[in-house]
Amino acid sequence: QVLLVESGGGLVQAGGSLRLSCVASGRTFSNYAMGWFRQAPGKEREFVAAINRGGGRTYYADAVKGRFTIARDNAKNTVYLQMNSLKPEDTAVYYCAADDSPFVRTASDRYDYWGQGTQVTVSS
DSSP: OOEEEEEOOEEEETTOOEEEEEEEESSOGGGSEEEEEEEOTTSOOEEEEEEOTTSSOEEEOTTTTTTEEEEEETTTTEEEEEEOSOOGGGOEEEEEEEESSSSOOOOGGGOOEEOOOEEEEEEO
């Protein structure tokens, strides 16, 4: 069992920045690829970014490429999502997830464990 706890969400104006954190506990963090997903009201959950076990490989959704950066610190059991140049359409609940795989994957049904989510609201 892996417990994931997100933090760092909040209200920010368009063009601003936020950094989300997700702390893992329970099993060896470095055994898991990590991903960030988001879900806006009335919409399906969508992939945002993912990073492999060692942190050397990342992948981004086109909607956030160039604005968001995913990173991890295995010594701190933490994955981050740095979000810059935020837009109102980035408003959503953001979830981190853990995938017991050596690959970087975008499909939510591949992920084994999920956090409770943190709300990000971007005002125009």
